[in-house]
Amino acid sequence: MDAIILQVLNGLDKGSAYALIALGLTLIFGTLGVVNFAHGALFMLGAFCAVTLNVILNTSYETIDPDRTDFLGNPLKVETPYIFDWFGPEVGGAMIEWSVPLAILFAIPIMVVIGLSMERGLIKYFYHRPHADQILVTFGLAIVLQEIVKYFYGANPIPTPAPAGLVGSFDFGVLLGFEPGSIIYPNWRLIYFVFAAVIIGALFAFLRFTTFGMVVRAGMADRETVGLLGINIDKRFTIMFAIAACVAGLAGVMYTPINSPNYHMGMDFLVLSFVVVVVGGMGSLAGAVAAGFLLGVLESFASMAQVVDLFPGINQIIIYLVAIIILLTRPRGLMGRKGVMED
Amino acid sequence: MSEIGKAASRRSVLKGSLAAGAAIAMPTIFTSQAKAAFLNDPGAASTVTLGFNVPQSGPYADEGADELRAYLLAVEHLNGEGDGGMMNTFSSKALKGNGILGKKVEYVTGDTQTKSDAARASAKSMIEKDGAIMITGGSSSGVAVAVQALCQEAGVIFMAGLTHSNDTTGKDKKANGFRHFFNSYMSGAALAPVLKNAYGTDRKAYHLTADYNWGYTTEEAVRTSTESMGWETVEAVKTPLAQTDFSSYITPVLQSDADVLVLNHYGGNMVNSLTNAVQFGLRDRVANGKNFEIIVPLYSRLMAKGAGANVKGIFGSTNWHWSLQDEASKAFVQSFGTKYGFPPSQAAHTCYVQALLYADAVERGGSFNPCSVVEALEGFEFDGMGNGPTLYRAEDHQCFKDVLVVKGKENPSSEFDLLEIVEVTPVAQVTYAPDHPQFAGGQLGTCNPGA
Numbered sequence: 001m002d003a004i005i006l007q008v009l010n011g012l013d014k015g016s017a018y019a020l021i022a023l024g025l026t027l028i029f030g031t032l033g034v035v036n037f038a039h040g041a042l043f044m045l046g047a048f049c050a051v052t053l054n055v056i057l058n059t060s061y062e063t064i065d066p067d068r069t070d071f072l073g074n075p076l077k078v079e080t081p082y083i084f085d086w087f088g089p090e091v092g093g094a095m096i097e098w099s100v101p102l103a104i105l106f107a108i109p110i111m112v113v114i115g116l117s118m119e120r121g122l123i124k125y126f127y128h129r130p131h132a133d134q135i136l137v138t139f140g141l142a143i144v145l146q147e148i149v150k151y152f153y154g155a156n157p158i159p160t161p162a163p164a165g166l167v168g169s170f171d172f173g174v175l176l177g178f179e180p181g182s183i184i185y186p187n188w189r190l191i192y193f194v195f196a197a198v199i200i201g202a203l204f205a206f207l208r209f210t211t212f213g214m215v216v217r218a219g220m221a222d223r224e225t226v227g228l229l230g231i232n233i234d235k236r237f238t239i240m241f242a243i244a245a246c247v248a249g250l251a252g253v254m255y256t257p258i259n260s261p262n263y264h265m266g267m268d269f270l271v272l273s274f275v276v277v278v279v280g281g282m283g284s285l286a287g288a289v290a291a292g293f294l295l296g297v298l299e300s301f302a303s304m305a306q307v308v309d310l311f312p313g314i315n316q317i318i319i320y321l322v323a324i325i326i327l328l329t330r331p332r333g334l335m336g337r338k339g340v341m342e343d
Numbered sequence: 344m345s346e347i348g349k350a351a352s353r354r355s356v357l358k359g360s361l362a363a364g365a366a367i368a369m370p371t372i373f374t375s376q377a378k379a380a381f382l383n384d385p386g387a388a389s390t391v392t393l394g395f396n397v398p399q400s401g402p403y404a405d406e407g408a409d410e411l412r413a414y415l416l417a418v419e420h421l422n423g424e425g426d427g428g429m430m431n432t433f434s435s436k437a438l439k440g441n442g443i444l445g446k447k448v449e450y451v452t453g454d455t456q457t458k459s460d461a462a463r464a465s466a467k468s469m470i471e472k473d474g475a476i477m478i479t480g481g482s483s484s485g486v487a488v489a490v491q492a493l494c495q496e497a498g499v500i501f502m503a504g505l506t507h508s509n510d511t512t513g514k515d516k517k518a519n520g521f522r523h524f525f526n527s528y529m530s531g532a533a534l535a536p537v538l539k540n541a542y543g544t545d546r547k548a549y550h551l552t553a554d555y556n557w558g559y560t561t562e563e564a565v566r567t568s569t570e571s572m573g574w575e576t577v578e579a580v581k582t583p584l585a586q587t588d589f590s591s592y593i594t595p596v597l598q599s600d601a602d603v604l605v606l607n608h609y610g611g612n613m614v615n616s617l618t619n620a621v622q623f624g625l626r627d628r629v630a631n632g633k634n635f636e637i638i639v640p641l642y643s644r645l646m647a648k649g650a651g652a653n654v655k656g657i658f659g660s661t662n663w664h665w666s667l668q669d670e671a672s673k674a675f676v677q678s679f680g681t682k683y684g685f686p687p688s689q690a691a692h693t694c695y696v697q698a699l700l701y702a703d704a705v706e707r708g709g710s711f712n713p714c715s716v717v718e719a720l721e722g723f724e725f726d727g728m729g730n731g732p733t734l735y736r737a738e739d740h741q742c743f744k745d746v747l748v749v750k751g752k753e754n755p756s757s758e759f760d761l762l763e764i765v766e767v768t769p770v771a772q773v774t775y776a777p778d779h780p781q782f783a784g785g786q787l788g789t790c791n792p793g794a
Contacts, residue, residue: 002598003594003595003598006594006597006598007591007594010590010591010594011591013590014588014590014591068756070757071665071666071676071680071685071686071757071759071760072676072677072680072681150400150404154404154405155400155401155402155403155404155405156405156645156648156649157611157614157615157649157650158649159618159648159649159650159651159652159653161651161652167622168624169622169623169624181628182597182598184597184623184624185623186622186623186624188622189590189622258588258618258619258622259587259588259614259615259618259619260614260615260618260649260650260651262402262611262649264402265587268585268587299591300590300591300594301591303591303592303595304591304595305578305580305595305599308580308581315582315583316554316583
């Protein structure tokens with residue numbers, strides 16, 4: 001039982017990342033009709049916002065320590081971050097330690113600007129082009145963004161730890177009446193799950209309970225009619241693109257303590273997120289979230305040694321197998337609407 | 344008569360067409376040097392071209408960049424520039440600093456992308472278009488095996504870069520291929536006694552293994568070594584190479600009765616699986632009344648940097664480390680560090696050494712002919728290259744030398760000071776018979792000069 005609970009937790013945690021990325025993908029597809037293969041790159045750029053803030057906070061000046069030597073036997077150059085001088089070592093040290101949570105604030109304006117630039121500078125020219133063209137141009141853009149990040153940060157993963165106070169694990173075993181230590185789960189992964197739930201909830205509330213959201217939903221259902229009512233729906237859709245970019249970026253920021261970010265992390269998530277979108281139903285926001293969590297949980301269970309022993313290789317194909325089964329039984333996906341992507 | 348004449352003419356036309364077709368269809372690699380004694384013979388030219396085939400893109404690009412730095416340094420030293428590095432400490436004194444056989448060393452580079460097909464294509468291009476006389480480099484066993492086979496077929500020497508799978512000099516060994524880097528068997532043999540001392544003989548190990556050639560041979564080597572000293576393997580799970588989040592593979596470890604986790608992962612896989620294992624509290628866990636331990640059979644400094652503080656106290660093995668205090672290592676670190684501002688990685692070291700060993704073999708054999716190089720390298724014993732006395736064994740073209748067991752440093756003094764050497768395992772302890780079961784299958788064959 002404790003093994004099952006652990007895999008459910010794992011699945012929800014994995015599903016959080018899938019759902020956040022798939023939600024943005026669906027939002028862009030539902031509003032602009034664009035299949036955005038650069039969405040994984042936005043996730044990666046968000047993660048590198050956290051890395052960049054860490055680098056900025058660690059910007060240092062050098063002093064020579066004559067009593068110590070470097071690997072060549074020369075006097076050691078000691079680096080002291082400027083913020084230690086500006087705010088004192090304690091506050092400066094705390095800022096560096098809490099750089100990932102701080103990066104949320106840092107990433108929001110950057111991701112909004114990136115999203116707006118992408119949409120206005122490139123993607124708007126592909127609204128009326130075939131989906132194949134959209135896929136090619138956004139995939140190309142993703143590669144360009146990857147290579148830019150690699151040029152500045154290299155190919156190696158860059159450790160970006162969570163604040164020391166949030167490192168460690170929570171013992172669900174004690175809470176649920178099992179043996180202590182039998183169900184432990186890392187604090188930061190729990191925080192990631194809660195963070196994803198808050199973002200998803202906030203986005204749904206925004207679309208459901210605000211006038212702006214109502215207009216966007218109306219535009220998703222019938223863009224032409226909304227336009228005929230004198231509403232500048234294009235402007236709102238552009239803003240939604242920026243919001244989707246921001247959601248992907250924040251998902252990336254919060255992911256950095258889970259796995260050290262590297263330039264191709266977006267691609268690792270992109271393919272799976274597209275499967276999530278298709279399984280959830282093209283254009284369905286709720287479907288994307290549901291499919292994200294569903295596939296996350298299934299992937300976790302398929303990785304258990306007992307399952308792999310029984311069905312060798314199942315851990316590598318489970319998501320695609322489920323996708324095939326769902327599409328065979330429900331061709332529009334779990335919550336897909338009639339007419340979407342069927343032209 | 345005229346009819347016979349016509350028939351003969353038709354036949355000759357058909358024969359001629361077939362011959363011409365065959366000549367066009369045959370790759371230039373097999374025909375361009377047909378008249379030479381060996382492929383890409385530099386002849387009377389004043390220069391000779393080496394091909395550096397390293398990952399310049401993809402996940403191992405940083406390691407590839409370090410390999411390339413080492414090759415450029417080797418070229419500099421071979422041509423008599425710079426401080427000479429390990430040429431000054433190398434036991435063989437055949438190299439004079441005037442190039443190779445008096446020819447200035449030039450080079451071309453290729454990008455393996457850590458993909459076998461891309462690596463073969465770039466090696467083929469360097470051989471056919473650039474006239475490279477030798478191919479060297481790489482950061483993966485899959486690439487090494489693929490490029491080694493190509494070089495054997497083409498008729499040039501392949502001096503492998505970082506490749507740790509037993510298969511490179513086991514079932515996939517080739518007469519034209521040579522490996523200086525150590526292998527999975529050696530890691531297992533070197534680690535076992537250290538693990539026995541540190542953790543005892545009553546341990547239960549859980550293996551997570553990257554689902555490809557290198558992962559399999561490493562798991563087999565570590566399992567065999569640890570089981571022979573009394574450890575039990577409770578589970579061995581293959582993980583997809585493309586896996587990034589290992590949480591669903593780590594949580595079953597918590598449910599098992601294992602008290603040791605062996606991560607047969609390299610590169611990004613290792614960084615992520617180790618990070619995830621630490622996140623799930625395995626380092627603080629007590630199982631079977633013992634502290635839970637994690638082992639990483641193959642370490643590299645670049646990986647350790649990626650994993651950050653998570654490597655502290657974790658055992659692994661490595662081919663070479665910049666903190667070694669022998670004269671050769673110090674000379675190389677001085678030379679590399681002065682030029683680039685940071686110490687070399689083990690990948691840089693093995694590539695630099697391979698370049699020098701090739702050049703030295705050509706000098707000693709007096710020819711660039713691959714068969715002469717093979718003859719010079721087979722059974723060659725040398726010292727002064729940072730690993731102590733070393734033998735290039737004739738039977739499988741594998742170097743036999745001491746192996747380092749390292750541990751993640753608790754209090755690193757710099758971003759490079761991440762691993763500490765806990766033991767230099769003597770070569771005798773990691774030596775095995777050429778027909779050892781872990782290296783079974785495959786034939787070395789005979790050298791191919793390509794002409």
